[in-house]
Every structure is written in C-alpha cells, then in structure tokens.
Amino acid sequence: MNWLPWRRETKDESFLPDTTSVTTRSITIIGDSHIQAIKKALLDRTNAGAKPRISALRLTGKKQGDLTFDEAVAFAAQRGPEDILAVIRRGNFYNTLALIQHPQAFDLLEPGADAADLQEGAELVPHAVMKDFFTSTIQSGYVKMHRRLREASPAPVICLEVPPPKEDAEHIRRSAETFFVQNNIAEAGVTPAPIRLKLWKLQQSALAASCHELGIDYLPSPAGTRNERGFLRPEFYAPDATHANAAYGELVLRQLEAISRTPNAGLATVQEAIR
C-alpha cells in the first residue's frame, strides 16, 4: 500500500515505516544529504531481517529524494503527539564555504584559544564576524523551515547535529564529491582541519541556538563518533569528503530509539537518553 501519496518511485525502500507497529511511537527522520547515512543503516537493518519502525525520508534534490519540503510539512502534520520527528538538514553549509582552501587563507580564534594556534600567514576573521555570518545564514535558511515543521507537527521535533568534519585531508582530496572536484579542490587544496572544525562548531552552535528559540530539541552527534580532537573518527567516514557512513547512521538510530522509549521526548529526556 502506498500510504504516502507523494512517495517517489525509488529503489531504496528503507523509508517505509513499519505500519504494523501502530501502537508504538513512530520515528521519522527527514533531511537532505546527511540522511543517507541513516537510510543506509535502515537498509542494513532491513537486509538483516529486521523491520524497523523508523522511516527516513530524503527531501527532494535535483537528482533524488522522497518528498518535497511542502510534502514533508504535510507529512509532519499527520504525526501524533506521541511520535518523534527528527530533522537533519543543510549540514554541509560550512563545507561549501570552506572545505576548499581559500586563496586568501583565513583563520579564527576561539574564546580562550592561544594566538599560536592560528594558521601561519592566515588573515584573522574575528570570531564575532564569522559567528554573525553563520547565525544570519541559519536564521534566513534553516529557521523558517524548522518553524514550519514545528508548527505543523503535533509530534516533538528533534534537530540532529550533522557529523563533525573529517581530519584526514588526503581522504578528502581523494574522495571529494563532484561539487568540490569541479571547484578545483585538487589544486587549491583542503582547508586545514582545525579551521574546518571551528566553522562546524559555529554552524552547529548557531543551529542549536535557533532550535532552542523554536522549542526544538537539539541532539548532538552520537557519543564515540569523534576523536580526541573533535573530528569524525575514520571508521565513520562515508567514501566522500563530508558525509558519515551507515555505522554512524546506526548510532543515530539508537539515539532516537532510546529517546522513543521514554514517555516524553522533551529536551531533558533527550539529554538523558544520550548519556
């Protein structure tokens, strides 16, 4: 039965929810490219014989996707208050900005950081300036979408943190997506990892702050997925420059399942579930 009238024809059926478990809380995750890790994890579960009660829906991009954002809003409106709706969107903004080394090298200093940590010869961009840039971008882009979902959905909305950056520049150069290849990452090089990590933190803190204002819970990336310097551990790398793999997606699924087992998915519950 095609219970999603707007469903796209796709080979990947992992977004299909388990309609037999109507008495349990359903979990739906919508997003763009970073949702692939979750979809793959769900597919792995399905291939292993499980029947997940979680659905993952990719928003329509140029080439692929399950539903448009308007359809996602309509879908959200059909959730019950006991369900969970998670969102993972636009996590690569910081990468499109600065995965490729800018010809005019730049760096920023985090609060409490030592000046010696700056990349030699790089122009300082004051932290407040870059923070403002990310905040205004989040405000103009993500917030409108999140607000629409939040207002439409009777279910609590959870915003998922996107995976942190990869430290391995050689992996990035070797596996870069078409966008970065076309923009000449081979010659320009990769922005030093510490700078990309600072930008990721700014992006995510701006997103978390916006979520807080909207009453949306913000779920940090799963424990154990980052190395001691804060980067994505290599065992969670997807074979590209920016995304995580199914193993990472599986940990996100477990986070959400832990949350769904609690009676109310409020912020405190979320925090408790991920400990």
Place this chain on the structure above:
Amino acid sequence: MSGHPYRALPAKAFWRREVAGLAPADVDPVGRFDLRITPETRVATAGSCFAQHIARHLKGSGFHYYVAEAGHPILPERIRESHNYGTFSARYGNVYTARQLRQLVDRAMGRFAPSEPAWIDPDGTVRDPFRPTVQPGNFVSVAEMEIDRRQHLAAVRRMLTDLDVFVFTLGLTEGWLSREDGAAFPLCPGVEGGTFDPARHVFHNQTVAEVVEDMEAVLATLRAVNPRAQVCLTVSPVPLMATAVPGQHVLSATTYSKSVLRVAAQELTDSHAFVHYFPSYEIITGAFNRGRYFAEDLRNVTEEGVGHVMRLFLAHATVGEVARARPAPPAREDAAEHLLAQAARFVEVECDEVALDRGS
C-alpha cells in the same frame, strides 16, 4: 567715480547675490578648489560621522572609494558592512580629533604604542580602547583583539601608501587622553566599554595651534610615504552631543570646536598646495537653508543636505568625469528590505558619539 577692489570681485564674493538671492539648492560656497579626481583616483576617507556620508556617496557615484581593510572575501558584503568593514577606508571607526588621527598614523608606522590595556566588558568580551565600537559583539579575547589590531594597523599603513586622495573630516576638539602617555581615546572611557578613572584619564580641548600641529605631523608622514598624495579637509557640521568643558553650554562649546577646526583647516590649506578645503560645513550650517539640512534632533544631517554637499563636491572635484563614472548597480532587495534601507538612510549613520547621551 573711483574704482575700488570690490568692483572687480566675482559674484561669489557677495552675500546678497550668491547667498540671500539664490534658491537654497543653488547656493555654491565652494571657493578655490583645485582637487581633481577621476574614476580611477583612489580616494580614502577618515574622520567623524560625516565622513561616512562622503564614503557612501563616492561609492554610490562610481568613483574609486579605496578600502584598504575590506574584510575577508569569504564573508558576504552585508556581513562585512555590519561589522564596519568599508565604513571608512580602514576599520578605525570614527576618528573625531586631529590628535587621534596623528596617533593612528604614528601607531601604524610603529612610532607609538599606547599603554592603555584592552577593555574587558562584564561578559568577558574585549574591546580595543582606540576603536571600542568597531567590532559588534566585541573580540573574544585579548589575543584576538591584538591580532586584529595588528592587521588593522597594517591596513592603515597600506592605505597611506596607496591612496591618491585622503579626505579627512575634522569632527571635534574635545577629547579624553591617557594621563600616562597622552593616548587619545575616541570616546570617554566608561561610555562604551572601559572604566573611567580620573587618575588615569584626563579631558582636553584642543586649540587651533594644537590641531594644526597634529595635522602637520599627519601630512608630513603621509607625504613621506606617498609624495603624490592629495588631502581634502572638511569640517563636520554635526554639533557636539555633549561638552565636558566645565560650566560650558553645549551650543557655545560646539561653536568653539567648529571654529577652531575651521580655522585650522584654513591654515593648513593656505600652507600646502596639496591640501584642499571643501566647505561642507558651510553648506549644511549656512543660514541660506534655514535649518532644513538638519534632522529633527538638530544634529544629524538630512539626506537632502548630504546630497547638496556631494553634488557640489563631485561637480568641483570631478569636472568632466562624472559622466564617465558608473555607479554600481544597487543590490537587489525585496520590498521590505528596500523600505527599511530607505528609512535607515534618513540619515542615522552609525555614530557612536550618541552613546554619550544615553540614559540622560
């Protein structure tokens, strides 16, 4: 009938013909003004709030408004603008006094390092005492402020070396200095960051001689590093927000301050062929416009007044070149943003001197 010198004078020498007898928009008080700019001339600006208008109009008229500290290109222009990149040719904020300008130049050339430490706000963020409002949200640490300051002073050096014309608007004679080394603050410590300490900070109201001496030092340095540089001086018509002269009324203090600056500007112009005076002060404050070039607060200048100044500036400085200059096309805005931008332009330029009057 015997002749006398006034018979041979041009019409602009006579009040009745060239001031009282003309429609306000037709009054042109520009005297001798030899400065010439082309669309290729790199024009740098500094000074008080009024200099921001000159920068904005130059940019909008297609002339080369030279910005030596533009902010990193990874940032969109709207973000850089909101963090005061491009407000002036470098991110020095308002430079109100000749002493401030002299010290800015000296600091850029490595000849002066003020002892005033960084100002720490109650939330732990950090301000540069010599441009305390230039970074919205402040700096995250003293280290960040010091690195940004080094970049800034390098940009000032670059600006002095590379500019063709330096437009400086003299704003104030009153200012606050460090008792320790005479460092001049743009704002009284404690107004926008810092803590006022009478044992460390002292008020000073400059005389004509002091303004001339400070500006002579600036001109000497500028011409030493850039012998072709031309200088255009203006006096800001914006009255003082407040005076710190004991017992003085702000209106009288304003008259003193502007008079000193106007005389100093004339002395400098008379002394150097490369220094030119443009009478924006006279255009805005002249009785011929019956006060219409001031906004309701009697301080801020209306867009009509700024337009009069810039129309004459471009007419006199860019003879035959205005048509060649191509104004940049306006950025696309939606209707709401356009409306807001229009309102903002009438004409509340960023002027941190307003902080003096806060809460009174």
